[in-house]
Amino acid sequence: MNDFPIIKVNNLIKDYAMGKQCFRALNDVNLSFKMGEFCGLVGPSGSGKTTLLNIIGALDNPTSGDAIVMDKSITVLNHKEAAKMRNESIGFIFQTYNLLPVYSVFENVEFPLLLLKKNKTEREEAVMRALEWVGLSGKANSRPNQLSGGESQRVAVARAMVKLPKIVLADEPTANLDAANSHNILKTMQNLNHELKTTFIFATHDEKVIGYLHRKVMLNDGKVIDDVNLN
Amino acid sequence: MLIIKLAFRNIIHAGLRTWLNVIVLSFAFVLIILIEGLYDGMSEQVKDAEIDSNVGGGQFWQKDYDPYDSFSLERSHAEIPAELKQEIKRGNASAVLIVSASIFPRNLIQSVSLKGIDPDQKIVNLPVSILKEERDTNVIPGLIGSRMAKSTGLQAGDYVSVRWRNINGTFDAGDIKIENVIDLNLPSIDNGQIWIPLEKLRNMMRIPGQATIITLKKNIDRIPADSRDWIFKDYNYLLKDLNDNISRKRLYSNFMFSLLLGMALLAVFDTQVLSIFRRRKEIGTLMALGMTRWSVIGLFTLEGCLLGILAFIAGSIYGYPILAYLAKEGLVLPRMIERSQFAVLLTLYPKYGLHLYVVTSLILLISVIIVSFLPTRKITTLKPTDALKGKFS
Numbered sequence: 001m002n003d004f005p006i007i008k009v010n011n012l013i014k015d016y017a018m019g020k021q022c023f024r025a026l027n028d029v030n031l032s033f034k035m036g037e038f039c040g041l042v043g044p045s046g047s048g049k050t051t052l053l054n055i056i057g058a059l060d061n062p063t064s065g066d067a068i069v070m071d072k073s074i075t076v077l078n079h080k081e082a083a084k085m086r087n088e089s090i091g092f093i094f095q096t097y098n099l100l101p102v103y104s105v106f107e108n109v110e111f112p113l114l115l116l117k118k119n120k121t122e123r124e125e126a127v128m129r130a131l132e133w134v135g136l137s138g139k140a141n142s143r144p145n146q147l148s149g150g151e152s153q154r155v156a157v158a159r160a161m162v163k164l165p166k167i168v169l170a171d172e173p174t175a176n177l178d179a180a181n182s183h184n185i186l187k188t189m190q191n192l193n194h195e196l197k198t199t200f201i202f203a204t205h206d207e208k209v210i211g212y213l214h215r216k217v218m219l220n221d222g223k224v225i226d227d228v229n230l231n
Numbered sequence: 232m233l234i235i236k237l238a239f240r241n242i243i244h245a246g247l248r249t250w251l252n253v254i255v256l257s258f259a260f261v262l263i264i265l266i267e268g269l270y271d272g273m274s275e276q277v278k279d280a281e282i283d284s285n286v287g288g289g290q291f292w293q294k295d296y297d298p299y300d301s302f303s304l305e306r307s308h309a310e311i312p313a314e315l316k317q318e319i320k321r322g323n324a325s326a327v328l329i330v331s332a333s334i335f336p337r338n339l340i341q342s343v344s345l346k347g348i349d350p351d352q353k354i355v356n357l358p359v360s361i362l363k364e365e366r367d368t369n370v371i372p373g374l375i376g377s378r379m380a381k382s383t384g385l386q387a388g389d390y391v392s393v394r395w396r397n398i399n400g401t402f403d404a405g406d407i408k409i410e411n412v413i414d415l416n417l418p419s420i421d422n423g424q425i426w427i428p429l430e431k432l433r434n435m436m437r438i439p440g441q442a443t444i445i446t447l448k449k450n451i452d453r454i455p456a457d458s459r460d461w462i463f464k465d466y467n468y469l470l471k472d473l474n475d476n477i478s479r480k481r482l483y484s485n486f487m488f489s490l491l492l493g494m495a496l497l498a499v500f501d502t503q504v505l506s507i508f509r510r511r512k513e514i515g516t517l518m519a520l521g522m523t524r525w526s527v528i529g530l531f532t533l534e535g536c537l538l539g540i541l542a543f544i545a546g547s548i549y550g551y552p553i554l555a556y557l558a559k560e561g562l563v564l565p566r567m568i569e570r571s572q573f574a575v576l577l578t579l580y581p582k583y584g585l586h587l588y589v590v591t592s593l594i595l596l597i598s599v600i601i602v603s604f605l606p607t608r609k610i611t612t613l614k615p616t617d618a619l620k621g622k623f624s
Contacts, residue, residue, distance in 0.1 A: 059519060059615040080523050087521020094619070098516040102240035114233045115521045159520075 006166060006199055007033040007056055012065035014051050014222075025051040026062070027222035035166070036197040038190060038212070040204050043219035049203035050171055052219070056201065057090050057169045058082040070166060087115050091160030091198075093170035097152040099144040099159075105131070106140040109158045116163060130158040134188055150181030157185060161192055167199045174206050186212045234526065238533040242541075245506070249538065252502050256542030256599070259495035261550035263488050264591050268554065268581030269562065270484040274477045275582055278470060280416050283356040286469045287325075288447040289454060291315060291461040296329075296443050304331045304344070305396075308441040309460040315445050323451055325354035326442035328432050332395040334407070334425070336383040343379075344424045345395065347432030347442075354448050357420070361410045362428045371431055373407040376421030380412040387411050393425075398437045405435070419472075492595070495542075496602045503535050503606040514610060515618030528607045535603020539596045557581050 014026040026048045033039060041049040054060040055067050058074050059082075067074040070089060077085065086092075091112075099108050109130055113123045131137045134154035144152060153173060160168050170189070174182035190212055193200050202209055210216060218226035242249045296307035311319070311326060318324040328347035333340050350363040358374070365372035371393065375385060385391055387409055394404045407425060415421040433439050445461070447454065457463050507514070517527050561578040 054616045057519070059619070083518065083521050083523040086519060092519045094516070094519075096512075098512065098519075098619075100237075100513065100516070102237070102244040112520050 004035050005032040006035040006070055007031075007201075008068040009052070009056070010066045010068070012052070012055065012067060013063045014048070014055065014060070015063045025222050026055075028065070029219075029222070029224055031217060031224060031227070033199060033201060035199055036193065037215055038193045038200045039215040039217065040202040040209060040213040041217050041219055042204060042210060042213075044205060046221075047219040048222040049205075049219055051222075053169050053171055053201065053203045056167075057092060058085050087112065088163070089166045091163065091165040091168040093153070093156050093160050093168065093173045095172040095175045097144075097149075097156045097176075099152055099155055101144050103144075104140065105136060105142050105144070105147070105155050108144065108155055109162050112159060112163045126162050126164075127158075130162040133161060133192060134158045148181075149176055150178070150184060153177060153181070153185050154188065157188060157192075161196075161198070164196060165198065167201065169201050169203075171203045172206070173202065174204070174209055179208060182206070182208045234530050234533055238530055238537055241530075242534050242537050248502060249541075252498055252538045253541045253545055255498045256495045256538060256595070257546035257550070259491040260542055260546035260591065260595055261553065263491050263595075264550065264583055264587060265554060265557065265581060266484055266487050266491075267587050267591065268558070268583040269579055270481060271584070271587065272558075272580045272582035274480075276580065277416070277477070278473065281419065281470060281473055282449060282466070284415070284417055285355060285420050286446070286466065287354050288449045288451040289463060289465045290447065290469060291445040291455075291457075291463050293443050294460050294462055301331055301342070301344075304329055304443070307443050308436075308438055310440055311442050311445065312455075312458045312461060314455045314458075315461065318447070318451075318455060319445070322353060323448045325349055325352035325446050326429060327444040327446065328429055328436070328438075328441060329443040330395055330432060330436055332393050334383070335392045335394075336385055341383060342423065343393075345393070345432055345435075346424055346426050347429035348426055349429045354446050357415075357426065358411070358413055359426055362426070365408065365410060367408075370406050370408040371427050371435070372410045374411055374413065374426040375409060376415035376424070377412055378415070378418060378421040379424060380409075382422075385409050385412070395435060397435065403435065492598060495595075496598050499535055499538055499599055500602040500606065502538075503531065503603055506534070507531060507606055507609060511613075511618045512621045514613065515615050515620075518615040518618065524610055524613070528604070528610050531607040531610070532600065532604045536596070536600050538603075539599030542599075543592055543595065554581065554583060558583065 009029055009031040012026050012029040013024065016023045016025055029048070029052060041052055043049055051060065055062050055074060056069060058069065058077060061075060069085070072085065074082070100111065103111065106127055109127045110123050113126055118126070128137065128140070131140055134157050136151060136154055136158065139147065139151065144155070147155065153176075156173075160170075168189070174185060177185065186209060189200055192198055202213070204210065214229070214231050216226070216228045216230055217224060218228070293307045293309045295303055297303040308328060315324060319326060326349065330345045330347070332343055332345045334343050335341070348357070348359050350359045350361075352359065362372045362374060370390070375383075380386060383391070389409045390406045391409065392404060393407050394402055396402050407427065429442075433441065454463060514527055517530070518524070522530075558581050561580045563578050
């Protein structure tokens with residue numbers, strides 16, 4: 001693992017308006033993640049895991065404080081720059097897979113490369129390589145509605161990894177999967193982290209996931225209550 | 232290219248929703264072209280009929296003649312100048328004498344215009360040659376149109392008493408025999424008019440050699456100069472009322488155009504609103520994958536546009552044979568349409584020019600782009616995190 005901090009979160013506060021009340025989802029969070037970490041944000045529902053993940057992924061802005069991702073402050077990025085950053089450097093994996101239903105497995109995985117304007121040969125090579133990583137080479141022409149939950153999530157992993165991003169953010173990636181599929185997915189991601197040195201950050205409260213983590217950041221009521229290195 | 236491919240996939244994937252929209256839009260497209268074509272065809276047919284049966288190549292009017300003032304008829308007759316007489320002799324013009332009179336059908340008095348015309352004339356398309364077939368010199372042979380027949384109850388073979396005042400101001404009377412009732416498509420030569428032989432009317436009025444109107448042959452090479460008593464009226468002047476009438480009718484066609492287009496666009500708008508609402512999560516995913524908001528807006532707008540393009544293609548495929556058939560065979564109108572004060576023919580031939588096709592297609596496409604875009608403005612304020620959760624900000 002490289003000691004270079006790829007993500008730095010400083011005094012991060014995120015408030016949500018709930019009617020006339022204000023709900024503080026993140027309360028003065030300070031964290032840093034090194035390149036190649038396999039780390040989890042762990043905590044109960046409402047602890048601020050997904051909010052932190054969204055801010056790191058430039059999908060949301062903090063109320064105050066800053067998140068610096070690959071030397072760029074999230075707070076100063078406009079919509080276009082944030083989209084560019086997500087496109088080039090960040091892969092997302094969602095709990096509900098979020099595959100595009102009108103595309104085949106191959107096309108779903110190819111989609112981020114089309115946004116990056118890669119040429120056809122590069123795209124084909126990268127997609128087939130990513131599908132091999134997740135063991136779905138034989139399902140390239142299938143549609144999302146023809147896949148099981150585990151297969152769909154593996155496609156989502158391939159889609160996140162195909163562009164070789166520096167960071168992969170996974171929000172409850174095993175929540176909809178059974179134990180066997182969860183272990184399969186986590187093993188795949190662990191291998192990719194090992195081989196490609198991609199930084200993986202999970203938001204989870206699934207014990208199965210926690211067993212694979214190298215670092216566990218415990219969140220409760222928007223605050224970091226513990227940060228444990230599990231290696 | 233990516234957006235086009237994705238938009239196309241999305242609308243095909245939408246299945247029945249897409250095809251219902253395409254059917255509604257294409258139906259509106261074909262119907263708009265048909266209605267506009269019918270109005271264009273009708274306008275052209277009516278203008279042609281007006282020129283063929285009444286206006287000819289323009290008319291010389293006796294200087295006092297005013298078609299909107301029936302009292303002017305008492306003085307609107309004069310000797311035909313030599314130059315126009317020459318044209319009549321050459322077969323390039325025809326004289327009409329117009330006189331006010333009263334008839335007594337069904338024991339009721341009714342004002343009419345007696346129009347004297349040469350039964351041998353070939354200038355206007357009126358079947359007046361039948362007027363010379365009457366052998367009984369004591370009766371006045373007359374020809375009326377179907378509107379006049381309906382309003383008076385007269386039929387072919389009927390006799391009707393007529394009273395007029397001759398040049399000396401003396402009332403005179405006689406009987407007109409209705410030789411025939413014909414379908415005259417133009418109210419301007421039908422309503423309140425009886426066509427009789429020119430010489431007979433001149434004799435009745437005791438004004439030999441005089442006329443009210445000289446109608447020139449269509450496409451005549453040279454138009455004689457105006458004289459002291461005779462003023463030339465060209466096409467534009469003579470067709471002004473008709474053109475005004477067509478413009479008024481055009482308002483109705485424009486209303487139909489807007490109504491059909493509005494209904495079709497409402498379907499597209501509704502689909503777009505529903506589509507954006509149902510696909511919030513997909514919008515969030517696209518943003519998370521790196522698409523900008525404007526690219527997502529472009530995608531949804533393009534989906535709407537593709538509906539318009541598919542409708543245009545579908546409408547062209549199934550609409551062309553229908554429209555071509557109607558243009559060839561015409562559209563037979565019910566006879567009750569004859570009551571209309573607007574000149575109509577019983578068979579209308581729609582006329583579709585390239586201009587109509589292109590303009591209608593462009594209006595349809597541009598309108599579809601606008602209504603496809605309007606609902607997508609919501610995406611500009613949509614936060615990706617909210618979209619991923621399936622809610623709007």
